[in-house]
Amino acid sequence: MNRAVRFEKYGDVDVLRVADVDRPAPGANQVLVRVKAAGINPGEAAIREGAMAAQWPTTFPSGQGSDLAGVIEEVGDAVKNFKVGDEIIGFTNNRASQADLVVVDADHLVRRPAHVSWEQAGALFVAGTTAYAAVRAVSLRAGDTVIVSGAAGGVGSIAVQLAKMAGAKVMGLAGAENHAWLADHGVIPIAYGDGVADRITAVAGNKIDAFIDTFGGGYVDLALQLGVAPDRIDTIIDFAAAAKHGVKTEGNGAAASAEVLGKLADLIETGRLEIPIAKVYPLAAVREAYRDLAHRHTHGKIVLVP
Ligand SMILES: NC(=O)c1ccc[n+]([C@@H]2O[C@H](COP(=O)([O-])OP(=O)(O)OC[C@H]3O[C@@H](n4cnc5c(N)ncnc54)[C@H](OP(=O)(O)O)[C@@H]3O)[C@@H](O)[C@H]2O)c1
Numbered sequence: 430m431n432r433a434v435r436f437e438k439y440g441d442v443d444v445l446r447v448a449d450v451d452r453p454a455p456g457a458n459q460v461l462v463r464v465k466a467a468g469i470n471p472g473e474a475a476i477r478e479g480a481m482a483a484q485w486p487t488t489f490p491s492g493q494g495s496d497l498a499g500v501i502e503e504v505g506d507a508v509k510n511f512k513v514g515d516e517i518i519g520f521t522n523n524r525a526s527q528a529d530l531v532v533v534d535a536d537h538l539v540r541r542p543a544h545v546s547w548e549q550a551g552a553l554f555v556a557g558t559t560a561y562a563a564v565r566a567v568s569l570r571a572g573d574t575v576i577v578s579g580a581a582g583g584v585g586s587i588a589v590q591l592a593k594m595a596g597a598k599v600m601g602l603a604g605a606e607n608h609a610w611l612a613d614h615g616v617i618p619i620a621y622g623d624g625v626a627d628r629i630t631a632v633a634g635n636k637i638d639a640f641i642d643t644f645g646g647g648y649v650d651l652a653l654q655l656g657v658a659p660d661r662i663d664t665i666i667d668f669a670a671a672a673k674h675g676v677k678t679e680g681n682g683a684a685a686s687a688e689v690l691g692k693l694a695d696l697i698e699t700g701r702l703e704i705p706i707a708k709v710y711p712l713a714a715v716r717e718a719y720r721d722l723a724h725r726h727t728h729g730k731i732v733l734v735p
Contacts, residue, residue: 581729639661662674662677
């Protein structure tokens, strides 16, 4: 049996269903992976709702999902570096990872290190590479102060840890329930909402060097108001503000490679990076999983397990 998430038209979570589909066959440079875990991301919801139809049109029926981790079940004739039984972390650009079986290009895979849980592995690709790109975009040096909005979310929780590794003083905007996790990871928690600029300057004074925005809704303006130079502001969501003010928009597309995935997996393996897993849902509960994500208060990642 091969179950896969499908939708036949744009719409809310109710257009999603788990269908029985044919077993896919890998091409010469591909492998077939039995999925152990597949992360979910807000961008997939935006695609499903039709909000990205101009940039990234959908052909129906559509599958869903990029992030995956699992075990190789078949290899294509030309694949030399992986074999049946290998445990891998990977990604697909074909909106297909939320399934029992997925065909993946062999150059979109890395081996799963022994201490990286299936859930963390399956949730790593989109959020991890996006955080990696965003932190790289703002060129942190030791002693810099950086602010991250959405600091405990899927992308933000990884970005704050990578920013710490770069030697920066990191301030994270988050809800009160996430402040302890941030403090435990060496991040100064700041409550968002009215008065946020005053709370930031009370801690950082006027020395704010960089800003990573993973939430949108005015944080690019706040960063400029705090005196951050446009080329040290990166937003992964507010493209209108970026176009207006000339700030950066480096995200998943700027770091979407097996090489970066491998670096992040190594950081997890060696205990330097944590991917908080907010909740694990069975594949059959895909609608509930995206309903949960839509609240925009996920701490870390939500994962589907076939
Ligand atoms: N451009 C790209 O390549 C790219 C890639 C990945 C994601 N994205 C986009 O980036 C955004 C974040 O993705 P994600 O996966 O990290 O989402 P997520 O896991 O749903 O995280 C949302 C975060 O937003 C925080 N938040 C809620 N209200 C806030 C407010 N008023 N001010 C500041 N933070 C607030 C939440 O914090 P609390 O729980 O602490 O309230 C939560 O941590 C999404 O819009 C997504 O589409 C873009």
